[in-house]
Amino acid sequence: IDARDRMALDDLLEPLHGADIADLIEQITEFQRLTLVELWSGNIDGEILSELDEGLREELLSSLPAEDVAEAVRELDTDDVVDLIENLDDQSQAGVILGALDDADRVAVEQALTFPEYSAGRLMQREVVIAPSFWTVGQAIDHLRTAEELPEQFYHVILTDPRMRPVGHVTLGKILSSPRDMPLADIExxxxxxxxxxxPEAEVAYAFNQYHLISAAVVDEDDRLLGVITIDDAMSVLDEEAEEDILRLAGVDSEGSLSDRTLGTVRRRFPWLGVNLVTSILASLVIAQFDAVITEIVALAVLMPIVASMGGNAGTQSLTVAVRALATRDLTGANVWRVIRREVMAGLINGVAFAIVMGIVGVIWFGNPMLGAVIGVAMVINLGVAGLAGVGIPVVLEKVGVDPALASGAFVTTVTDVVGFFAFLGLAALWLL
Amino acid sequence: IDARDRMALDDLLEPLHGADIADLIEQITEFQRLTLVELWSGNIDGEILSELDEGLREELLSSLPAEDVAEAVRELDTDDVVDLIENLDDQSQAGVILGALDDADRVAVEQALTFPEYSAGRLMQREVVIAPSFWTVGQAIDHLRTAEELPEQFYHVILTDPRMRPVGHVTLGKILSSPRDMPLADIExxxxxxxxxxxPEAEVAYAFNQYHLISAAVVDEDDRLLGVITIDDAMSVLDEEAEEDILRLAGVDSEGSLSDRTLGTVRRRFPWLGVNLVTSILASLVIAQFDAVITEIVALAVLMPIVASMGGNAGTQSLTVAVRALATRDLTGANVWRVIRREVMAGLINGVAFAIVMGIVGVIWFGNPMLGAVIGVAMVINLGVAGLAGVGIPVVLEKVGVDPALASGAFVTTVTDVVGFFAFLGLAALWLL
Incomplete structure (x- = not known):
């Protein structure tokens, strides 16, 4: 493809959707990317830019001629421009983009940037369709027909009072299906x-999902209309939040992306591995207390990772359920004790089941019934503790204001490792020596 | 609240949105739930039912009088009724619900149920707004004003040819802002x-998110219009898919919910813990090969979980990134080798960093430089392998048609455990004895 054939490139990319072209740009090599930009820079429009990964976008913006960027940006809605600018590290690029906008849009973008990051103010677009609340359907239609500039997509006409405070909204479907003399206020x-x-944008996304909203008005502290958030923006936020939770649960910093370089990846993985090193050394310290027992019965060293690993897995199961339930607000003060009780009971019951299995394995493998008993009891203890820690730790972290997705994993596996090794080796010291 | 005070309940619940009432029903105890249903059954409408968790919904349906259910169901769109029925285990309840619908709706629901589960056919609603492609804006508006029954929410008018094949669509915003004599075909x-x-519904959700769709037509194999899927349905699917991935990565069956009972939870956690037991026994078998070395140098037993745990964590990081990238289609044949190379390199570099740290810890703790070297080299090997397995295993699973979110975790931790123990104890046997 990249035989520097401009025409072939045009034929290939022209019919594609901006989002697909952005995906393509993300997947080719850096060298191909530079060639593509060189050959095709005039065609890279605002849509492609706003679909690109943040890191790549910056790279691309700096290699595009300023006039191409300006042209690309001018066709975007203000919320997309805000999204573009807020992620730029390079302030001079932001200046170029702002300079390309016409005055009204520039003011809108600059005002949006005064709101905190991840707030409704950053998410909204300024382009809104409003009507006084005393208008009729006919007046609204006439107004829309003569309006100079309408948003790309809109789903409601927002009704406002004389002081620009939104008092209700009417769906376009209702307007279309009502007679001209129907007052808008009657079909809101x-x-x-x-x-x-x-x-916060997470609240907004939650409400969109919970109440099946399509668009919603955004107001300032005096209740005056500032803009509107549409469902596609809420959908991206919801998607990002879930993505963030998944990656954080696995100890990956969520700002990364597949097109990052190796060193960026190393840096982002390092902190969590560091935390894990400290917690696994803690577990080792527990083992070190029992080195005399292990020298005596080496089978303990062979079997001890099983107890810890089962506890770690059971803990991760409970933990993940709890973290998601907190995120979707299904886990609240009203049911937290019931959920903890259930998780502990489930852990204990599974613990008994696997204790029986492992007890038998212990007897067959090492011919020692007491060893089977030790591993069985340790398993029951550790799976019960795993259920307790798996729910309890994220709930406590949430209470003290720490993101449970980020920090729970380290705490829970530390607890299950320490308890697992201690219970197994401690019981062995008591019963087998 | 549940002092059996009907009036207070009315006052409390009446102003709430159906989704909030459903959440409330999910969070109270079973006894409170029964009381609530007894006092308030007449007010439980279709919206509340369709927002409820599947398990609870069935419980509630069976305790509600048939006529209340019938009334509740009648006001729902067909896609919500399909969603309600497809999750019922009890066929007689499905019969009651179908019986409550009027003939046209019943046929629509029954036809939808003939499509495979998790397909676009199940997701769509039958209520559509269509217009012949040769109509003008004025004709469309007149048609909408006289139409008897319109969908609750609609965002496009779908243009069809004489054989009912959709050929395009027009946004309501465009219709409202165009003069009456404008042909619809000119503003599509x-x-x-x-x-x-x-x-499959996952494809549909992906397309909605990728192309920022609001609604899309569904056709049969002859391209004839069957119904329409709206963004709120796509949003729920996307949400469910992400949720499923999160839970599966942690080894939790995704059909469960917080309001399940203990035994259901036990059953759902058991299979994954069973898999983990087998894989951790595999790891134990590796350790058992080296029991002579461990008896000689008990410090090995103390330190060996650290190597395995670091590998497991690094593997989970790579794995999670890879599984999500596969789900969002960012990881394809075009960049898979680059991503694998990056993950392996990142693993090796982090491996060297932690090898140095652990080498020093080994020397200080046990005063043995060779022991430090052994743990360091084993760490580098295991973190490199973790990067390779973390990306390679989900990619291979996806290729052979197994859900990578479900199965990768077990494979990757088995690999990192086995390689970790083998490298550490094997090197120790070579260098320390």
Whole structure:
């Protein structure tokens, strides 16, 4: 493809959707990327830019001529421009982009940037369709027909009072299916909700999902209309939040992406591995207390990772369920004790089941019934503790304001390792020596 | 609250959104739930039912009087009824619900149920708004004003040819802002996409997210219009898929929920713990090969979990990134080798960093430089292998058609455990004895 054939490239990329072209740019090598930009820079439009990964976007912006960037940016809605600018490390690029906008858009973008990151104010677009609440369907239609500039996509007409405070909204479907003399106020939706510009975007996404919203008005502290958030923005936020939780649970910093370089990857993985090193040394210290027992019965060294590993797995199961339930607000003060009780009971019951299996394995493998008993009892203890720690630790972390997805894993596996080794080797010291 | 005070309950629940009431029902105890149903059954509407967890919904349906269920169901769109019925284990309940519908809706629901589970056909609603492609804006508006029954929410008018094949669609915003004599064909969107009824819902959700769709037509194998899928349905699917990946990565069966009972939880956790038991016994077998070395140098037993645990963590990091990249289609044949190379390199570099740290710890703790060297080299080997297995295993599983989120974890930790113990104890046997 990259035989520097401009025409072939045009034929190939022209029919594709911006999001697909962005994916393609992410997947080719760096050298191919530079060639592509060189050959095709005039065609890289705002949509492609706003679909690109943050890291690549910056790289691409710096290699594109300023006028191409300006042209690409001008066609975007203000919320996409905000998204573009807020992730730029390089302030001069932000200047170029802002300079390319017309005055009204620039003011809108600059105002949006005054709201905190990850807030409704950053997510909203300024382009809104409003009508006074005393208008009729006919007046609204006439207004829309003569309006100069309408948003790319809109789903509601927002009704406002004379002081620009939103008081309700009407779906376009209702407007289209009602007679011209119908007052807008008579066909407004009863599910009208507004957000404050400073509301966190996670709250907004949650509400969109929970109440099946399509678009919602954003207001300032005086309840005046600032802009509107549409469902596609809420959908991306929801998607990002879930993605973040998945990666954080595995101890991966969520800012990374597949097109990062090796050193960036190393840096992002390092902290979590460091935490894990400290916690596994803690577990080793527990083992070190029992080195005399291990020298006596080497079978203990062979079997001890099983107890710890089963506890770690059971703990991770409980933990993941708890972290997700906290994120989706299914786990609250009202049911936390019931959930903890259930997880502990489930751990104990599974513990007994596997204790029986491992007890038998212990007897067959090492011909020692007491060794089977030791591993069995240790397993029951550790799986019960795993259930308790798996729910308890994320709940406590959430209470003290730490993201449970990020930190719970390290705590829970430390608990199950320490308890697992201690219970197994401790019981062995008591019963087998 | 549950002092059996009907009036207070009314006051409390009436202003709430159905989704919030469903959440409330999920969080109270079983006894409170029964009381609530007894007092308030007439008010439980279709919306609450369709927001409830599957398990609870069935419980609730069986305790509600048939006529209340019938009334609740009648107000739902067909896609919500399909969702309700497809998750019922009890066929007689499905019969009651179908019986409550009017004929047209019943046929629609029954037809939807003929499509495979998790397909576009199950997700779509039958209520569509169509117009012949030769109509003008004025004709469409007049048609909408006189139409008897319109869907609750709709965002496009779908243009069809005389054989009911969709040929394009027009946004309501465009219709509202165009003069009455404008032909609909002149203002249709260029991003029109249709899905086949048999397309998997995951594909549909991916396309909605990738191309920022709001609604899309569903067709049969002859390209004739069957129904329409709206973004809120796609959003729930996307949400469920991410949720499923999170839970599967942790080895939790995704059909469960917080309001399950203990025994259900035990059953759902058991299989994964069983797999883990087998893999950890495998690791133990490796350790057993070296029991003579461990008896000689008990420090090995103390330190060996550190090597395995670091490998397991690094493997889980790579694995999670790879599984998500496969799910979002960022990881393809085009970049898989580059990603594997990056992960292995990142693993090796982090391995060297931690090897130095652990080498020093080994020397200080046990005063034995060779022991430090052994743990250091084993760490480098295991973290490199973790990077390779972390990406390679999910990619291979995906190729052979197994869900990588479900199965990769067990394989990757087996590899890192076995390699970790083998490298550490094997090197110790070579260098320290």
């Amino acid at each position: 939706e009863d599910s009208f909700r507004t957000f404050e510009a400073t509301d | 969107e260029d991003s029109f996409r249709t899905f086949e009824a048999t397309d």
